[in-house]
Amino acid sequence: MEYVFHIIIMLNIYIMLTLSANLTIGMANLLTMCQAAFYGIGAYIGTFFLMQFNLPFLLVAALVMLFTGAFSFLVSFASVRLKDDYFVIATMGFQLIVYTILYNWTDVTRGPYGIPGIPGIRLFGMFELTGVYAYLVLSLVLMAVVVFLFHHLVESPFGRVLNAIRADEITVKSMGRNIVKFKSLAFFLSAAVAGLAGIIYASYVSYIDPTSFTLDESIFILSALFIGGIGNTKGPVLGAVFVVLLPELLRFVGLPDSVAANLRQIIYGLALILVMYYRPQGLLGKTIMK
Amino acid sequence: MILQLKDIRISFTNAQNESFDLLRGVNLDVEKGKITALVGGNGTGKTTLFNIISGFEKNYTGEVVFEGNDFNRIPAHRISLMGIGRLFQDGQLMGGLTLMENMKLASDDTTGEMPFSSLLFPKKWKKAELQKELQVREVLTRIFGQDNKYLNMLDKDASEFSYGEQRILSLARLLMGGDRLLLLDEPTSGVNPMYIEIIEQIIREMKEQEGLTVLLIEHNMHFVRKVADVCAYLDEGIIAKVGPTAEVLDDKNVRNSYLGL
Amino acid sequence: MIWQFVINGLITGILYSLLAIGFALVFNTTKIFHIAAAGIYVFAAYMFWFFVASVGLPVIPASLVALVLTMLLSLLTEVLIYRPLKNKKASLNVAMIASIGAMTVIINTIAMFFGNETKVIDNSILQPLTFGDIIITSPQKYQALIGITVLIIFMVLLQRTNWGLRLRALSADETLFETLGYDTKKTRVLVFLVSGVFIALASCLTVYDVGLDPNMGMNVLISAVVAMIIGGVGRFSTCILGGLTLGVLQSLTVYHFASNWQNAVTFLVLIILLFLRPQGIAGYKQRTV
Incomplete structure (x- = not known):
C-alpha cells in the first residue's frame, strides 16, 4: 500500500508542477524551460528554513512561495525584453545557471553530495509529519487547493487577460492593460507554486541534490504539460497523471529497470511528437501554442 | 485642438548600418470632432507616427500633446486609459x-x-x-x-468570424473604452466592398453620434474623399500639406508626388 | 600558460562554429528552434564510436559512414516531423516542442542500445605538436585542420554558388523565395542534409578527443546556439565569429575560475549581450513597423 501512496504523493507534486507551468506557457504563451529551477529553488530554500529554524509548515510554505516567487522576477524581466526563441534560450540559461549554482556553491548547498536528513514538516508548529500517510494527506490537500485556485485563475478575468496576451499582446496593451504587470504576476504565481511543490518533495524524500532540478527535469515537466494539454485545468492534470503512472505500468509489464527508464522516455518523446501533430492543444487541452 | 504634434522627429538604422531620418519635424493639429485622414506613400512613417502618439514608440523627439497633457514618457497602456483608442493595421479580434x-x-x-x-x-x-x-x-x-x-x-x-466582420467588430470594440480620439490604421485594407460601406457608416457614426475625433491612415482615396473632413499629406518626413480633404487631394503637388497623376 | 588556454579555446570555438552552422542552417531557413540537433549530435557520435570500436573500421572510414548516416537522420527529422507539421500550418513553437520529442526519442534509443556510461575512442598512438610552451594534441590538430577547411569551403560555396544564394534567399524571406519560383521543399531537403554534415563533423571531431555519453548533446547544442546568438542571428559567417568568441571565453573561464562554472559564465554573457545588443555582435538593428 505504501507503494501506491508514494505514487499518489509524487502525482500530487507533478500536478502542481504542470499546473504552475500551464499558467505561463499555456495561458500567456510564454514558453519557459526553467520550471525545474523554481522547483529546486523552492526545495533548497524550504530545506534551509526547515533545518535552521523550527517553523510551522504554513509559515515555511508561505516563505518558500514568496522567495521562489521573487526569483521569478528575473524571468519576467527577461520576458519583457526578449521575444520568442530569445526568451526560450534565456529561460534555459536561467535553468542552467541555477543548476550550476546549486551544484558548485558547496558551502551552502553541499553541491553534488546533496542534503540528507531533511526534517519532516511541522503542522502549526506542533506535531511533526512523518511517514507516508501524513504526506499523502498533506499533498492531497495542497494539490486540491492548487487545482481549485488555478482553475479559478484560468476562468477569471485574470485568465482572460492572459489569454488575450497570448492572442495579441499589442492589442491588449492598446486596451490599457499593463502587459508587464500581468506577465510578472503569472510568473510569480507559477514560480511560487513550483516552489511549494519543491518543499513538499524535499521534506517528503528527506534528501535533495541538484540532479533532481536539471534542464532535463524542466523538459520533462514541459513534456507532461504538452501531452496532457494547455490552456485549462484538466489538460495539465492529465499530463501529470500520464507521466507519473506510465513508468508504473511499464513495471507491471516486467521490463528490466535499465531498459524501462529509457523506454519510458522514448514513449514520452513519441507521445509528444504525435500529440503535436494530431492534437497540438494536448489530449485534454484547450489552446494551441502560437 | 484635441491633439497636437510638435516637431516630431525619429530616425532608424537600416541594413547597411546607415541612419536615416524617417520623420523630420512633423507638426499637426488634429481638430476635435472631425475626421482627419493621414495620407502618404508606403514607408513614409504614417504607422510610426501612430506608434508615437499611442506610446508604442518612445525613441523620438518632439511633443505629443493630447487634451493639454504632454504624452512624452507615458507608457502605452496608460495612454490608452487616458482616452486614445487604436485599430491596428490588419487589426482583428x-x-x-x-x-x-x-x-x-x-x-x-x-x-x-x-x-x-x-x-x-x-x-x-x-x-x-x-x-x-x-x-x-x-x-x-x-x-x-x-x-x-x-x-x-x-x-x-x-x-x-470572417475577416470583414472581425474588422467591423474591432471598430465597434473601440467604443467600449470611453475614448475620445481613435487612431485607425487602414480600416479598409483587405476588406471586401460590402464591409467597406459598413466601415464608412461606422466611422461617420463615431463622429456624428458619439462625438469622437478620428485620425485615420488610408490608401483608398475614394474612401478618404467620402469620410474625411481634413486631410494631411505626409511626405519626406514632414506634413507637406494639410487642409480640407478635397483641397489636399486635388493639390497639384500632392497629385504629382503621391498619386502619380 | 594563458596562450595555451586561448589556443584551446579557439579550437573548441571551431567545433562550436561547426555545430552552430549545423543549427543555423535549419534555424535560419525554417525558423524552427531545432532542439533535435542535440539528439542528432549524439547519434553521430555513437555511430562513429560503433564503427570504430565494434566494427573495427579505421577512424576515417568510420567517420565517413557516421557522417552519411547522420545526414539521413537529419533528413528524417524533416521528412517525418517538420514537413508534416508545416503542411498542417503548425506554429513554430509546436514544431519546437515536437523537436524536443524527437531529441528525447533519439537520445534514449541510443542509451537503450549502448548504455549510459561514457565511452572513449582510442587516440593514444598519435604524437602532440609542441610550439615552445604550447601543446596542440593530435585530436586538436585534426579539429583545427578539418574544421577550418570545412568552414572555408562552406563560406566560399555560400558566396559563390547558386546553391549558396538559394540558402541565403530562403533565410531572408520564404514567401519571396517561393514567389521567385524556387521550391522550398527541395531546398529544405538540402538544408537538412548539409546540417547533418555539420552536426556530424562537430560531433565526430569532438568525441574523438573527449569521448562520448548519451547526455552530452543538450549542453553542446546550447553552447552552439549561444555562439550563434552572440555572433548575430540570420547569417552564417556570424556563427564562426560567435563560436570562436565563446570558445575563448569559456576557456578563459576555466583558466580564471574552474571548469564547472563554464555554463554559468556562458549564460551570464549571453543574457547580458541579449539585453545590451539583442541583434548580436555583428547584427544590425531593424526598423519594426
Whole structure:
C-alpha cells in the first residue's frame, strides 16, 4: 500500500508542477524551460528554513512561495525584453545557471553530495509529519487547493487577460492593460507554486541534490504539460497523471529497470511528437501554442 | 485642438548600418470632432507616427500633446486609459476568446483582473461583469441596430468570424473604452466592398453620434474623399500639406508626388 | 600558460562554429528552434564510436559512414516531423516542442542500445605538436585542420554558388523565395542534409578527443546556439565569429575560475549581450513597423 501512496504523493507534486507551468506557457504563451529551477529553488530554500529554524509548515510554505516567487522576477524581466526563441534560450540559461549554482556553491548547498536528513514538516508548529500517510494527506490537500485556485485563475478575468496576451499582446496593451504587470504576476504565481511543490518533495524524500532540478527535469515537466494539454485545468492534470503512472505500468509489464527508464522516455518523446501533430492543444487541452 | 504634434522627429538604422531620418519635424493639429485622414506613400512613417502618439514608440523627439497633457514618457497602456483608442493595421479580434470577451477586455474597467480578486470580492466583480455585458449589448445595438445578429453570437470564438466582420467588430470594440480620439490604421485594407460601406457608416457614426475625433491612415482615396473632413499629406518626413480633404487631394503637388497623376 | 588556454579555446570555438552552422542552417531557413540537433549530435557520435570500436573500421572510414548516416537522420527529422507539421500550418513553437520529442526519442534509443556510461575512442598512438610552451594534441590538430577547411569551403560555396544564394534567399524571406519560383521543399531537403554534415563533423571531431555519453548533446547544442546568438542571428559567417568568441571565453573561464562554472559564465554573457545588443555582435538593428 505504501507503494501506491508514494505514487499518489509524487502525482500530487507533478500536478502542481504542470499546473504552475500551464499558467505561463499555456495561458500567456510564454514558453519557459526553467520550471525545474523554481522547483529546486523552492526545495533548497524550504530545506534551509526547515533545518535552521523550527517553523510551522504554513509559515515555511508561505516563505518558500514568496522567495521562489521573487526569483521569478528575473524571468519576467527577461520576458519583457526578449521575444520568442530569445526568451526560450534565456529561460534555459536561467535553468542552467541555477543548476550550476546549486551544484558548485558547496558551502551552502553541499553541491553534488546533496542534503540528507531533511526534517519532516511541522503542522502549526506542533506535531511533526512523518511517514507516508501524513504526506499523502498533506499533498492531497495542497494539490486540491492548487487545482481549485488555478482553475479559478484560468476562468477569471485574470485568465482572460492572459489569454488575450497570448492572442495579441499589442492589442491588449492598446486596451490599457499593463502587459508587464500581468506577465510578472503569472510568473510569480507559477514560480511560487513550483516552489511549494519543491518543499513538499524535499521534506517528503528527506534528501535533495541538484540532479533532481536539471534542464532535463524542466523538459520533462514541459513534456507532461504538452501531452496532457494547455490552456485549462484538466489538460495539465492529465499530463501529470500520464507521466507519473506510465513508468508504473511499464513495471507491471516486467521490463528490466535499465531498459524501462529509457523506454519510458522514448514513449514520452513519441507521445509528444504525435500529440503535436494530431492534437497540438494536448489530449485534454484547450489552446494551441502560437 | 484635441491633439497636437510638435516637431516630431525619429530616425532608424537600416541594413547597411546607415541612419536615416524617417520623420523630420512633423507638426499637426488634429481638430476635435472631425475626421482627419493621414495620407502618404508606403514607408513614409504614417504607422510610426501612430506608434508615437499611442506610446508604442518612445525613441523620438518632439511633443505629443493630447487634451493639454504632454504624452512624452507615458507608457502605452496608460495612454490608452487616458482616452486614445487604436485599430491596428490588419487589426482583428483576438482569436481564442469569444466576441463577448473581446468586447469586455476593451473596457477601461479592470475590476477582477488582479489574481484572486474575483474570488475575494465576488460581489464587486459580478457587478462589474454584468455592467460590462450590458455595455457590450448597448454598443453593438448602437452600431448595428436593434436585434442585430451579433447579439446572438457573443459566445462565438472570435476567429470564427470572417475577416470583414472581425474588422467591423474591432471598430465597434473601440467604443467600449470611453475614448475620445481613435487612431485607425487602414480600416479598409483587405476588406471586401460590402464591409467597406459598413466601415464608412461606422466611422461617420463615431463622429456624428458619439462625438469622437478620428485620425485615420488610408490608401483608398475614394474612401478618404467620402469620410474625411481634413486631410494631411505626409511626405519626406514632414506634413507637406494639410487642409480640407478635397483641397489636399486635388493639390497639384500632392497629385504629382503621391498619386502619380 | 594563458596562450595555451586561448589556443584551446579557439579550437573548441571551431567545433562550436561547426555545430552552430549545423543549427543555423535549419534555424535560419525554417525558423524552427531545432532542439533535435542535440539528439542528432549524439547519434553521430555513437555511430562513429560503433564503427570504430565494434566494427573495427579505421577512424576515417568510420567517420565517413557516421557522417552519411547522420545526414539521413537529419533528413528524417524533416521528412517525418517538420514537413508534416508545416503542411498542417503548425506554429513554430509546436514544431519546437515536437523537436524536443524527437531529441528525447533519439537520445534514449541510443542509451537503450549502448548504455549510459561514457565511452572513449582510442587516440593514444598519435604524437602532440609542441610550439615552445604550447601543446596542440593530435585530436586538436585534426579539429583545427578539418574544421577550418570545412568552414572555408562552406563560406566560399555560400558566396559563390547558386546553391549558396538559394540558402541565403530562403533565410531572408520564404514567401519571396517561393514567389521567385524556387521550391522550398527541395531546398529544405538540402538544408537538412548539409546540417547533418555539420552536426556530424562537430560531433565526430569532438568525441574523438573527449569521448562520448548519451547526455552530452543538450549542453553542446546550447553552447552552439549561444555562439550563434552572440555572433548575430540570420547569417552564417556570424556563427564562426560567435563560436570562436565563446570558445575563448569559456576557456578563459576555466583558466580564471574552474571548469564547472563554464555554463554559468556562458549564460551570464549571453543574457547580458541579449539585453545590451539583442541583434548580436555583428547584427544590425531593424526598423519594426
